[in-house]
Amino acid sequence: MLKELVVNAAEHETRVAVLENGNIVELFMERGDESNITGNIYKGRVQRVLPGMQAAFVDIGLNQAAFLYVDDILDDTTAELAQRFEQENDTDGEEDSDDSDIKEEELSPPAGWKSARTTDCPIEDLITEGQEILVQISKSPIGTKGPRVTTHISLPGRFMVLMPTVDHIGISKRIVDEKERTRLKELLLSFREDTFGYIFRTAAQGIQEKTLKKEISFLNKTWEDIQKKNKTVSAPCLVYRDLTVTFRAVRDLLNDEADKLIIDSREGYNNVLDFLEKLMPDLKVSVEHYTGVEPIFDAYNIEGDIARALKRKVWLKSGGYIIIEQTEALVAIDVNTGRYVGKHNFEETIVKTNLEAVKEIAYQIRLRNIGGIIIIDFIDMKKSQHREKVMSHLNEALKKDKSQTNVLPLSELGLVQMTRKRVRKNLTRSLCEPCFYCNGDGMLLSGKSICHKIYRDLLNEASDMMGNKFTVKVHPEIAQLLHGEEKGLISSLEIKVNSPIAIYPEPHYHIEEYHIFETLVK
Template identity: 40%
Template sequence: MLSPSIPLAKDVVRPPETVLVNITPQETRVAVLEENKVCEIHIERNSGHGLVGNIYLGLVRRVLPGMQSAFIDIGLERAAFLHIVDVLEQRQKPEQTQRIEHMLFEGQSVLVQVIKDPINSKGARLSTQISLAGRFLVHLPQDEHIGISQRIEDEEERAHLRARMEALLPAESCHGYIIRTSAETATDAELQADIDYLTKLWANIRQLANTSAPESLLYQDLPLTLRVLRDMYSSNTRSMLVDSKENFERMHAFAQQYVQGALGTLALFSGERPLFETHHVEAEINQALQPRVNLNFGGYLIIEPTEAMTTIDVNTGGFVGARNFDETIFKTNLEACYAIARELRLRNLGGIIIIDFIDMVNEEHRNAVLQELAKALSYDRTRVTLNGFTSLGLVELTRKRTRESLSHILSEPCGTCSGRGRLKTAQTVCYEIQREIVREARRYDAQSYRILAAPAVIDLFLDEESQSLAMLVDFIGKPISLAVEGSYTQEQFDVVLL
């Protein structure tokens, strides 16, 4: 049985951030560094622009009452998915149970927004509740309430911000807003400019919805270079380095209009070596594709993402620096907390995450590790829910998944092992070939047989398995020849009848 959720630390002091923006004609990459360590990587490719935030005029293809969901075409390769919990009417009245078949019908046009990118074989996830992000505000044109970011915790500040927003909005306004964290330092003029911009944007989207054909894109979120300024810049940002003059000027113009506080941090990088190489980001990206993560004192993590969840195993490795074994385990687990939190952000791992810390007998040690993990996870921009130790000594947490992981963006399943991460041994393949020859000998009356296989398999037939091959020749009464195929993988083979 799982323990109740553990609140993440609220009073942590975030280290200063350095944001690096690397731009090529094919892709944009953004790295966020804290204390000279890469903690986040964001990649946007021209061939696969992220869809989150995009607004479409969708076409309902199928309504599934049993699943309380619908498949909606928005012009992509796979139909997108809309669940009842993301339908506006249900979100506005969560206490009332409503039926999706009473709200949607096949062939209907419906305004939808992408809230999750397509991941693996799953289509994009949609919502009919539209939200438009500005620099200081999130506009909710179908709602009427004013919400405030949960990161603003001071009640007096929350009340002050709400009063300021109510004073700025016209009396007859029936639109809702969420006040973002960055609004704490915004002037009334800046808030009013955000309101005007978002109001015009929504009016333009509604006009397009009335004149466009179904499956049309009505609104696309800002490119990554500008989202960096809108979403990532904060008072904690020490510098933002950009290695493209054209995009630096574009970002500078955007900052002058919407994020003036960022102007002092924005700089054009002009070093002789590439930006990411100078700050050792390329090496960090390559390391983030490996399952093993070494800790400073000799311990290590093994991170294994699967379709259902991600498992993280903590090991002491060569760490023997503490006074006794319990202390060694405790120190390794404490060090692992910050490494795990960083790897979740760096690899952008989402969904269910199971951590197998090294077993600790001391209850105080277990509580201290949980508190340290909660503190480390509090740096994450993405919503994380942390649970305590289970009866098996495992820690479960969930991290909101909104886009594909770094591994899914940069890599694909191995064509040799089909994504298993394992290969059949040469000996296993030898025995498969022999069984195949027996089957063929019973079905066909061939004069002889030839085995085409990878070099390692043929070498085994000529050495350790030469006797078993001779016994097979005697059994079927036909000669068998061998031929090396250098292009074959270890699991590939052919049996040719001659």
């Protein structure tokens, strides 16, 4: 499969598209604002400790306070528990199922840490209000929720992830050769002098001692610099800023995920080459400077796919379609046959539509970066073998997605419940905002409904008014209705209130807005 990274580096915005066989499957974006701060390290001050929630709010200098859960707090007691668990269970870090940093996944301490600590150490015994602590962003702000932070610091490199707060060695699950796993662990133990934790990333497979030592030295120096700055600054303060989205793509996706990077900025092109020469001189990949007249995302047909991924309705090639509705708590995906009528029988039409929808749903979930609870409403299928076939195809399609997913069996109602790990904003939240006209409702009252609402309100208010003439100011479209198709409402009202009613259009009014005035005419 041909995989490429296409980078559009503008002055105030950088976009990185991951292409598979020429089709965009993921989009990473970075702007000059503070919307994507995952991986950054701050010196923060504890604002409030909430024993009832076993959580705390931490001021890190942003508009929203950061949320710190008890499981994400490190102290001497928790470190001892982690070491004890590791000795008793001889874990080698298999919990690290996804090591791609550009996915912004959390790198957790050893399994078992959380259950041991939450029982013995309530949050009020771990931190106090006003205390200064070093925290790392594990989840960027999403909607009205502030960022989530952890004290379990992790510094990802090309081959390793340094975890300076815990003595633990982990190996990516993607390295399946047991001999290689053993070799890597023994190689690290042979020269490791500190008690820091390390996780081997997938790219470390086949790594030589010299390269490994160089990477560890670089990560340790970075941690030393962070500690020095932490001692000299006052909270709240940014202590360490993670790599830009372009350099994260180079570090985490080139070679393993893609063989080529195309960038449309000469300065960005030179910076990427310099980055590769200094930190990854052994990496053999193609880096190309795009010089075409047409914008790079248009040349690779990416803009159209992004626009399609922002639509509520997505058409399938057969003529069917899916509807994607995002709510605060979950995302609902509905499958419909649409214009597809099939060739033989109704059951076959349904199965083909569902199977085509499975592929598109998995693609849209990944491209839109939809997370949290997802409910998929497939068209009802009578035969069990058809339901099993659809579920098999869904699970297979989701394997391409590196974000952690959990899919439950198809219910009797034809519903599939699934979850997908969410650590950053989805595409819609990143690129869109609620409609200023409907305030995000997605619906407006119909013209006739507004006319009848005016009728009821005027009739209700007429008895309390002292005037003998009424003026109603409305949106021009409503005025046209009241002077035309709904003229009978006004005539009926004039008889009921025994007063003339004048309708005036106001171009600047919202279509649902109207005001009733009374006038005393002698």
